[in-house]
Structure formats: structure tokens, C-alpha cells
Amino acid sequence: MDINEFITHFAEQFEETELSEFKPETKFKELDEYCSLIALKLIAMVDEEYDITIKGNDIRNSNTIEDLFNIVKNKE
């Protein structure tokens, strides 16, 4: 699993946020556009792109994009 590819898929779930805002260390819940629907979109993206099921706690326990990436990676 590649973090850059993950970040690209991650960014695709947002409509208004600048692409340059998405970095491994980005605290995604602090982005203005982040909301409960984006959280669902992220769960759907991980299911679709990686065939991995993540749950609410995986999102809650992630601060940065890299945190979520590592959680998904560990479920591979």
C-alpha cells in the first residue's frame, strides 16, 4: 500500500479543499470541509479501493491522514 495513492483517494472525497492541503501529517478533522458525511465517504473509499472494512473507531482514533493509512495498512 502506497501512502501517496492513499492520499489521492483520500482527497477525492473532498470537493472544496485545495489538493495541497492533503499531506500525511494533515489533521483531517480540522479541515473546514470535514463533516460526518466525509467520514462515511472515507469508509466507502477504503472499502472500494482496498476491500477493507474500517469502523467508526478507526476514524475516531485517527488524527492525521497517515494515522488512518496505518490503520488500513495493518488490516491488509
Next chain:
Amino acid sequence: MAFLKVENVSIKGISGCVPKNVEENINLPFYSSKEEAKKVIEAIGIERRHISTEEITASDLCLKAAEILIEKLGWEKDSIDLLAFCTQNPDYRNHPNSFVVHEKLHLKSNTMCIDFYHGCPGWVVSLSSVATMVQNGYIKRAILLDGDTVTKDQNPNNRESRPLFGEAGTATAIEYTLGAKPIYFESGSQSEDGHALHDEIGGWRKPFDLETIKYTLDLKAGRISEEQMRFKMDSMDVFSFAISKAPKSLKKLCKEFSINIEEIDNIVLHQANKYILENIAKRMNIDMTHVPMSLKNFGNTTSASIPLTFVSELHDKLTTTKQKNLVCGYGTGLSWASAYFETENIVCPKIQEI
């Protein structure tokens, strides 16, 4: 995984009844602007919901649905051998809702009454039980009632659940029919995630006491903030469960019983919200034209949502043609239940209101 095959049983009719009282999502008080409300409505696909006033219960809604269905079927009351009721909002702690309706419908004394306590997968689960009871031919005719009034103990400040849930009662007529095409079922449970749809107060593990009665009254009156709520639907867990398990269950059912998904007319999914339905359809490579939605005008009507969608969206097709139907309920448990059944010119009166 649990599979079931039920022979010599057919669905003869489906009806529904909703409360007259309507709540428009665009007017909900917690949105800061109409734009914000519109964004939510677009994502969930729900514009309005029918909400019962204080005097209306799930049994009233189902009674009305049953009366019109029995009348349009032309069934003699004495020919009904089984009355089943699936709800999480019974009239009383004792006696069960099926008896309440049995009395009001004036059914015969040797009609069997049975209740099912279940959430969103409830209609499919109850149908599997009722169909199984009918299949040996001793019980010839059964009515399955299904409905909830979930908003009665809902927090009006809950931004997550209030725009979603509506209320409805439904009735389904099931008959012993020698030579009918089989009905197939697949269901299962993921109980370790049951907490995602869980309400602990008021059962026998944690009975009401002075403190929880006060909390419940405060909740209904809108004096409890979202942060203070004890019952919280974990929508992320429910979503993750639904988009993963519902497509898998439907695919397993089709594989086990050699059902060609391309020949299916209607794939009626539990009406959770539009975003979940679109995600399930995408994972099954099916076009949304085969996935009817009653969400726009009725919202998520819990276990009544599948039969309600048959009535509201498929009325014309059901009453005049032969239809191949796949259904899937998912949620409470957490659990899921899928079914395949065919219908031909069934009785399907227009949705009633009380």
C-alpha cells in the same frame, strides 16, 4: 450463514399506512441556513417524514393497513389462521401487539398470534418465520404486520437521527399456494457490533428509575443536548456494516439458489438513506433504476421500509404484472436478512393515512 428455502407459499398483497402529520426537513430548527438543510437533504435523499402525533401508535397504523388489505383481498376474517406483528414500539409492555390487533380485527379465536421484536431487518426476518410456518399447509392464510413509531422517544436536538426517521405501519398477506415458486432467504448476525444501534434504558437489565425517567422526559422535551445523549446511533459503524454486508448477503443468496441478478425487476433495500443505498447498488453493479426509493417522502421507516417501498413505489407494477424481487434488510443486531420472491398481480392498495 443461514439459508432457507420455503415452498408452496406466496405473497398475495402488501399495504401501508402512515400518519397524516408531516415534518419537512428543510424546516428543521438546528440548521443554520436553508443551504445547509439542502445539503443534508441531497445526501440522505429525504425531504419529509410522516410522524405520529401522541395518540397514534404502530398498532393503529398497522390496523388500518390490515383492514384495507383484507378488504381488497376479499379474505373472510375467519380464513386468517395466523396474525404476526413485528415492532420495537408495542402498545404495552404486556400483552403483545398481535393480540391488540387480533381483537380489533375481530379475528377468530383459533387464529395464532405471534410477535417479533426486531429493528430494520425485521420484515424480512418475520417473513422468513411466517412463510416457514405456512409452508406445511395447516396454516393457510397469514397476515404479517410491521411498523414502528421510533420518533416517540427521539431527541429533537439529534441532528443525526431526526432528519432520517419516519413512521409507517404495513401489512403483508401470505398464503399457502401449492406449486408456488419458492421463496429464498439468507440471514446472519454480527452481534459484536450491536452497540452501534443500542438503547439500554428501560429494559430489564437497566429498568427505569427516577433518574432515567427524568432523563427520558428531558430527552423528549428537547432539554438534552447531543453530547449528553446516552443512546447514540454509531452511524459510521452502521454505514460500514451496511455497505459491506448487504451486497455480500444478496450475492450469496443469488449464488446459492442460482438466481440471475440480471433478471431481477426490483431490488428493494431497507431505506436507511440514499447514500447507503447508492453504495450498496454500486457494489452489486446494479443500476439505481432497479432500486426503488420511498425515502424522499417517507424517510427511514425502520422495519416497515421494505413493504412501504413496495406499496409507494411499485404499486402499478405489482398489481398488473409478474415481478421478481430481491430484498435486503440490515441494521439492528447488527444483523441482515435477504430474500428472493416472485409476485404476480398482487393486491396493493394505495398508501393510507390516519
